[in-house]
Every structure is written in C-alpha cells, then in structure tokens.
Amino acid sequence: MKFENRDYTIEELTENSFEGIDIGLFSAGGSISKKFGPLAAQKGTIVVDNSSAFRMDENIPLVIPEVNPEAMAHVKLGSGKGALIANPNCSTIICLMAVTPLHRRAKVKHMVVSTYQAASGAGAAAMEELVQQTREYAFNLFSHNAPVQPNGYNEEEMKLVKETRKIWNDMDVKVTATCIRVPVMRAHAESVNLQFENPLDEDTARDILKNAPGVVVVDDRASNRFPTPLEVSHKDDVAVGRVHRDVSQDGDYGLDIFVCGDQIRKGAALNTIQIAEMLL
Numbered sequence: 001m002k003f004e005n006r007d008y009t010i011e012e013l014t015e016n017s018f019e020g021i022d023i024g025l026f027s028a029g030g031s032i033s034k035k036f037g038p039l040a041a042q043k044g045t046i047v048v049d050n051s052s053a054f055r056m057d058e059n060i061p062l063v064i065p066e067v068n069p070e071a072m073a074h075v076k077l078g079s080g081k082g083a084l085i086a087n088p089n090c091s092t093i094i095c096l097m098a099v100t101p102l103h104r105r106a107k108v109k110h111m112v113v114s115t116y117q118a119a120s121g122a123g124a125a126a127m128e129e130l131v132q133q134t135r136e137y138a139f140n141l142f143s144h145n146a147p148v149q150p151n152g153y154n155e156e157e158m159k160l161v162k163e164t165r166k167i168w169n170d171m172d173v174k175v176t177a178t179c180i181r182v183p184v185m186r187a188h189a190e191s192v193n194l195q196f197e198n199p200l201d202e203d204t205a206r207d208i209l210k211n212a213p214g215v216v217v218v219d220d221r222a223s224n225r226f227p228t229p230l231e232v233s234h235k236d237d238v239a240v241g242r243v244h245r246d247v248s249q250d251g252d253y254g255l256d257i258f259v260c261g262d263q264i265r266k267g268a269a270l271n272t273i274q275i276a277e278m279l280l
C-alpha cells in the first residue's frame with residue numbers, strides 16, 4: 001500500500017504476528033481486539049487498543065496522557081512483559097481534556113454533557129453517506145446511532161458516564177450526557193455544564209484552561225468567536241470557549257463551557273500514539 005509516497009507491506013493478522021513486536025496499536029474493532037489483544041500481550045507486546053473491548057475492565061488502564069498517565073505507570077517497555085492499555089471513547093477524551101484542569105482545582109461534583117458529534121465518529125462509510133445525502137442530512141440531526149439501553153441512555157452516553165468515573169478514579173462524580181449526531185464531517189462539539197465542590201470563578205477557569213496542555217482557549221465575546229468543529233478539524237488541540245458562570249447555580253460553584261475537538265486526532269489516533277510515546 002502506498003501512503004504519502006511511501007510503500008508499506010500489509011500482512012494478514014495471525015496468532016504468530018506478534019513475535020518481536022514491542023508495541024501494537026489496535027484499531028480494527030472490538031471483536032478483533034478481544035481475539036488478538038490478550039494473545040499479543042501474552043507474547044510480550046504492549047497493546048494500545050482503540051476499541052471499547054477493554055475500557056471498563058478494572059485491570060486495564062484507560063488513559064488520556066494529559067489526564068491520568070499514572071494509570072499506566074506499571075507498564076514498562078523493555079521489561080519483556082506485555083500489557084493492554086485502553087484508549088477512551090472520543091467524546092470522553094475531548095470532554096475531559098477541558099474539564100480535568102478545572103476538576104483538579106475545584107473538584108467537579110456534577111457534570112451535564114450534550115454532544116454534537118461528527119459523522120466521522122461513525123466511520124468512513126458515514127462520512128461518505130454525509131457527502132451523498134447532504135440534502136436530507138444537512139438540515140437535520142439525530143440521536144446518536146449507538147444502541148439504546150434499558151435505562152434510556154444510548155451506549156455513547158453511558159461511555160461518557162462510566163469512562164469519566166474510571167479516568168478520574170472517582171466513583172461518586174455525577175455525570176449525565178445526551179449524545180447527538182450532527183451534519184459535521186470530522187470534529188465533535190460538546191456543551192458541558194459543571195457543578196463544583198469548591199468555588200471557581202470564570203476568569204480563574206479561563207486562566208487554568210489557557211495553561212492546560214493540549215487545550216486552546218477561543219473565547220472572544222466581543223467578536224462572538226468561539227470554538228467550531230471546522231476550525232479544530234485536522235488539529236491536535238481541543239478548543240474551549242463560552243466559559244461563563246452558570247446563572248442557575250448560587251455563587252461561583254457552576255460553570256458552562258463549550259468544547260470542540262477533532263475526534264479522529266485527539267479523540268482516537270493521536271491519543272493512541274501519545275500513549276505509545278509515553279512508553280518510549
């Protein structure tokens with residue numbers, strides 16, 4: 001296969017593919033990961049898995065490098081021991097990149113997330129469908145395509161709830177989410193309402209976000225310039241704006257923010273590569 005003018009040899013994945021492989025980046029769906037991930041780890045490969053197969057397994061770290069690198073501290077390249085590391089879901093990564101620096105300062109008690117998710121999150125075929133069916137799809141949006149569970153939430157929403165608790169190692173944090181697919185090609189947007197245990201005013205929050213790794217603040221009220229999916233597309237950083245006090249909450253305990261991130265980069269591939277880079 002030719003990619004960016006270089007030739008690559010593609011080999012069939014078999015049980016013997018992992019001899020001498022230090023790091024395996026898996027992104028071929030949950031069933032392939034379940035079948036070959038543990039096998040690769042047994043053979044000494046450190047697997048960074050981008051599927052949902054192992055995310056909620058309590059023995060497998062779920063890592064955003066800027067947020068909880070300590071969760072993979074026991075995994076050592078060159079130790080001869082393989083391991084599995086899970087990459088969180090895109091909407092969780094994009095949300096927690098912005099919210100974690102605020103959580104560290106004032107401790108989130110309650111978080112309400114509404115997502116506006118790009119077609120790319122449903123795969124290349126959905127991007128093609130968006131191009132072909134623009135007339136029907138462009139003037140509409142729909143509830144996320146993941147299966148709805150008996151509790152009424154769809155799987156994408158419950159990923160945000162459960163993965164946040166695991167990544168923050170905080171089983172008490174209250175999280176709820178509504179995930180919506182919108183006619184956008186590549187990057188996700190998320191509106192996040194936060195309630196903190198300790199006071200945090202909006203200027204301090206903005207300063208914290210300006211200094212947060214992997215985050216850029218786009219919050220220009222005078223010219224109504226805030227993050228957009230188009231502006232973050234093909235970029236590594238997650239953009240945050242619309243930072244303001246939540247007037248429905250007393251004092252400085254509530255904030256609203258709006259976040260946009262390229263779900264193919266920071267929501268998937270980039271985060272996976274950053275985990276591998278941490279091992280190196």
Ligand code: 2RA
Pocket residue numbers: 089090091117118120121122156263267268
């Ligand atoms: C989505 N969870 O539905 C996917 C992307 N990883 O957008």
